[in-house]
Every structure is written in structure tokens, then in C-alpha cells.
Amino acid sequence: MNNDTLALNANKVVAYLQKPATEFTKEDIISFIAHHDIRMVNFMYPGGDGKLKTLNFVITNEAYLRTILTCGERVDGSSLFDFIQASSSDLYVLPRFATAFVDPFAEIPTLSMLCSFFDKDGRPLESAPEHTLAKALDAMRATTGMDFHAMGELEYYVIKPSENVYPAIDQHGYHESMPYAKTNDFRARCMDYIAQCGGQIKYGHSEVGNFTHNGLTYEQNEIEFLPILCTQAADELLIAKWVIRNLAYREGLDVTFAPKITTGKAGSGLHIHMRLMKDGRSVMTNADGTLSNEARTAIAGLMDVAQAITAFGNKNPTSYFRLVPHQEAPTNVCWGDRNRSVLVRVPLGWTSGVDMSRAVNPLEHEEELDTTDKQTFEMRSPDGSADLYQLIAGLCVGCRHGFEMADALNVAAKTYVDVNIHNAENAAKLATLQELPDSCAASADSLEAKRSIFEAHGVFSPAMINGILSQLRAFNDRTLRHDIEGNQEKIAALVERFFHCG
Incomplete structure (x- = not known):
């Protein structure tokens, strides 16, 4: 992905960091938040009903930001998934940095990320949708x-x-x-x-x-x-x-x-x-x-x-x-x-x-087309x-x-x-x-x-x-x-x- 492509990217995080989302790091996320007056972070994840759930964090200092990005947060799995019993329902949600985007609807500047689920032993939740x-x-x-x-x-x-x-x-x-x-x-x-x-x-x-x-x-x-x-x-x-x-x-x-x-x-x-x-x-x-x-x-x-x-x-x-x-x-x-x-x-x-574009645009030079990926x-x-x-x-x-x-x-x-x-x-x-x-x-x-x-x-x-x-x-x-x-x-x-x- 070249710099011209990155600069035109509609995702503000990609455009600012000048790297594809798959290469985002924790330091990248912290840098974007600091330089764009981001005041809240949202963790988002699908529940058993397929709809997105949201957990809000207000960012007051860098130490707290680093903590939530590194450790995630604990949630009640039994309220999210039918297959989890209330007696052993603690789950952890950890943000995937590659999914970061600025919430286009938030009144307060907010960065959102999708999360993955982990169990109490720190292992990916076997029945979590994204892990499956x-x-x-x-x-x-x-x-x-x-x-x-x-x-x-x-x-x-x-x-x-x-x-x-x-x-x-x-x-x-x-x-x-x-x-x-x-x-x-x-x-x-x-x-x-x-x-x-x-x-x-x-x-x-x-x-x-x-x-x-x-x-x-x-x-x-x-x-x-x-x-x-x-x-x-x-x-x-x-x-x-x-x-x-x-x-x-x-x-x-x-x-x-x-x-x-x-x-x-x-x-x-x-x-x-x-x-x-x-x-x-x-x-x-x-x-x-x-x-x-x-x-x-x-x-x-x-x-x-x-x-x-x-x-x-x-x-x-x-x-x-x-x-x-x-x-x-x-x-x-x-x-x-x-x-x-x-x-x-x-x-x-x-x-x-056939170069169909040249057929309707005669000023164009004929190109050899590779359309196999389509x-x-x-x-x-x-x-x-x-x-x-x-x-x-x-x-x-x-x-x-x-x-x-x-x-x-x-x-x-x-x-x-x-x-x-x-x-x-x-x-x-x-x-x-x-x-x-x-x-x-x-x-x-x-x-x-x-x-x-x-x-x-x-x-x-x-x-x-x-x-x-x-x-x-x-x-x-x-x-x-x-x-x-x-x-x-x-x-x-x-x-x-x-x-x-x-």
C-alpha cells in the first residue's frame, strides 16, 4: 500500500498514521489519541444476538489508557451469550488495534475498536463468534x-x-x-x-x-x-x-x-x-x-x-x-x-x-488487463x-x-x-x-x-x-x-x- 493510497484513505487513523490498519500498534493508537484530542475510547463486540455491544471509557491520563489497551476489561459473559452460566460468567474483552476508527456519530471525540473475548484463564473464548x-x-x-x-x-x-x-x-x-x-x-x-x-x-x-x-x-x-x-x-x-x-x-x-x-x-x-x-x-x-x-x-x-x-x-x-x-x-x-x-x-x-475502457474512451492507450482477482x-x-x-x-x-x-x-x-x-x-x-x-x-x-x-x-x-x-x-x-x-x-x-x- 503506497503513501498516496494511505493519504486518501477514509479512515482517519490510517490516513494519519500512514500505514495499513493491519500494522497498527498500541503506540500508534496512543499517538493518534494524543494528537487528535480523543477523549473517549469505546470497546465494541458482538453478543449472542449478533448486535454490537459498547463499553465506554473516558480517557483522563496516559497510564489509564495504556492499562485498558493492554489488559482490556472484564464483562459479564452470561448477559452476552446464552451458553455461558452466571456462576462462571467473567470474560475479558481485548481491543484489536487493527479495527480502530473514529466514531462518526459521537459528540465527544471518540475512538472505537472491536474486541476479542478471552476466558478467565486468558485463553480465547472457544465459542466466541470472532474466534470461531x-x-x-x-x-x-x-x-x-x-x-x-x-x-x-x-x-x-x-x-x-x-x-x-x-x-x-x-x-x-x-x-x-x-x-x-x-x-x-x-x-x-x-x-x-x-x-x-x-x-x-x-x-x-x-x-x-x-x-x-x-x-x-x-x-x-x-x-x-x-x-x-x-x-x-x-x-x-x-x-x-x-x-x-x-x-x-x-x-x-x-x-x-x-x-x-x-x-x-x-x-x-x-x-x-x-x-x-x-x-x-x-x-x-x-x-x-x-x-x-x-x-x-x-x-x-x-x-x-x-x-x-x-x-x-x-x-x-x-x-x-x-x-x-x-x-x-x-x-x-x-x-x-x-x-x-x-x-x-x-x-x-x-x-x-478486451480493453473495454479504451473502446469508449478512444484517447486512452490500450492496456493489458489482469482481472483474475475479480x-x-x-x-x-x-x-x-x-x-x-x-x-x-x-x-x-x-x-x-x-x-x-x-x-x-x-x-x-x-x-x-x-x-x-x-x-x-x-x-x-x-x-x-x-x-x-x-x-x-x-x-x-x-x-x-x-x-x-x-x-x-x-x-x-x-x-x-x-x-x-x-x-x-x-x-x-x-x-x-x-x-x-x-x-x-x-x-x-x-x-x-x-x-x-x-
Whole structure:
């Protein structure tokens, strides 16, 4: 990373220190605080509900600052996680300096950092979300010699009073500009703040979903990120959701990441794109631009554990009202490179070798393009109810599992589809494919059947798996989707219950 790149970085800590966040030290943090009149420090960490928690410190002297940066602080784990008993609940939270950012919302100048959890013996908490993801990455590296990169497509609805001017066409909001899309400026401000907090954004746009109901306008938006190391990808998604909610609250708007908020309208997903890297280079494609055997092997692993992945990425009953046919959401375990009804999609790559920029800008000199790093594959089942760390850890495990399967390439071949599987003429192909779970209860069954794969290499602790199974089964929703189908009143009550999930 050169100095010009660092100077333009939206994160004020990076721009000041002139070094990438991964190289931040304790002395760097102290120097930034001293030179920017930072008066408070926030420790932030996800609880068992997936939402960010905050611990505030007022900085009065350097000795105290050094103490909290070195020793962290003690917290009550039983109030954060269901799997921790009150009789032995002390945990420690230690800040990760690489996550430092200036809080864009704080009235008092504040530096915030994400934290990791440790137990009473000073060991990483085995069932902590961020530690589970770190273990998944370690196992991937040890097994394959490859790094696992990820990035999210964060979809959400913004709700505001209807203006009754320049009305958008119902369910036709994709990439709409103002004034037909009313919340584009809000999304732009969110993107700016997320970047200040360290998020690496690819782009933002309005999405398909838009409608009016009871005098309110609902507009769907998406912010998509760049692929980065999976541990960092989970951090930035967690911060992004926090930013979007905070800014909405301050501007008198409401925001929901809920997977489904009404029938017949687009639901919100959280598609996760992945790529495999070795020695700093992508191994996703062959020299001719075709998908590599490494990529196919990883996809095969995802096919084998796909039903269980819903236990991490689809955390409440409304998730399964989104996973229905003809809604651009997957229902079957398959993959492909064109249609959007597949579970794992390989988006169109930049493989033509043509300098398209020169074609539209004739004054430019022709360039030799290396676009290999742009190729990813995406898992389309998750939604905003997901536990971000569990989900990305589960995807990392699934991809690693492919390399431990003797028949991975055969599985990849059998589950590949290049047609719309819901068309009548493709019924025979559809019959060969497994279906995704249709409830939290069914998702729990799928996880229990595959738990040994997720517990292998010590990635997911048995306590975490048991906790997830208990949470999912507590919804008692095995037949819920069928039971309340067409009952708008009951569906609305369910949506309201989980409106601010994740």
C-alpha cells in the first residue's frame, strides 16, 4: 500500500498514521489519541444476538489508557451469550488495534475498536463468534495452503413517509436514480461513514424492492463490499449494519435487514461472495478464464453442507418465507453461472481480455488487463438475520471440506445447472437436487446431521453447535410456513417480531 493510497484513505487513523490498519500498534493508537484530542475510547463486540455491544471509557491520563489497551476489561459473559452460566460468567474483552476508527456519530471525540473475548484463564473464548471464524481460517490455511476471502452484499429497506411525487414503479427500483428513488442520498451518507470506519466498499445502489403501505414508502437498497480476508469481512459487515441503523435513527428513518417484510415483494438477502487466494494471487480461474478445479472443489464442499449453512445464515422463521420459488432466492442445492435461482452463483467474470475502457474512451492507450482477482462465487441463501461470524466461518469450513472430499469434482458436476430449474421442462433435473430447509427446525436437523464437519479441526465448539440447535428449535416452526400461508395478519405479526433481526 503506497503513501498516496494511505493519504486518501477514509479512515482517519490510517490516513494519519500512514500505514495499513493491519500494522497498527498500541503506540500508534496512543499517538493518534494524543494528537487528535480523543477523549473517549469505546470497546465494541458482538453478543449472542449478533448486535454490537459498547463499553465506554473516558480517557483522563496516559497510564489509564495504556492499562485498558493492554489488559482490556472484564464483562459479564452470561448477559452476552446464552451458553455461558452466571456462576462462571467473567470474560475479558481485548481491543484489536487493527479495527480502530473514529466514531462518526459521537459528540465527544471518540475512538472505537472491536474486541476479542478471552476466558478467565486468558485463553480465547472457544465459542466466541470472532474466534470461531479465526479458527476456520487457520484450518483452511493448514489444510489447503490457501487464504479465504469474502465480502457481503448488504441489502436493507429504508422506510419513510410517502411524498406522493415521482412515484417509483412497484418492484422496479433496481439501480433507480433520484427523484424516483428517494433514499439514495441516505445510502451515500451511509457509505461515507462506513468507509470512515474502515469498510472497503465496492459500490452502492437502489435495489428491486419498493412499495408503499399505510402512507409509508419502503425502498430497498444494497451496499456491496470488496473481497478481503474473511475475518476482516465479518468485522466490516458488523460495523456497516451499526452505521446504517445509527444514521437512520438520527435522520428519523427506519431501517430493516429483515429477510421478508411482506408477501409478494422482494426480500432482503445477504449474499456472501468468496474467493480462494494463494501467495497473494487468486486461484479461481485457469489461464483461459474458465473456472479452476480449486474453485469447483470448494463449491462442491458448499453443496455438501449447504442445508446446514442455513443454521448460521437464516436465523429466524421469516428467513424461510424468503426462500421460496420465483423470488430470485434459492430453494435447491445447486450452482451455476447465469441464473439467479441457484444457491451458489458464479457471477460473470472479466475474461474477454478486451480493453473495454479504451473502446469508449478512444484517447486512452490500450492496456493489458489482469482481472483474475475479480472472479468470485456467491452463496445466495443467507439473509440479514445471520450471525456474521458464524456464517462466514461456516462458508469457510464448507469450502475447506471440499478439499477433504474424495469425489468433490463429481459432486460439482452433478449439482451444476445452466437452466431455470423451476421451469416445467426441467422437472427431471429439479428432482435430483436436494431442497433447502423450510424452517428453523429443519435447519437445525441439517446442522445436527453435519455437525462433525463443522466441529472438525476444532473450528466450531460443541457448545456453540448445541446453542445454535437450541435457539433454532425454540422457534417451534416446523410447519409454520404452511400453517400461516395466506394469513396476512399472522404473517405481519411474525414480521413485526423479527423486524430488527441481526
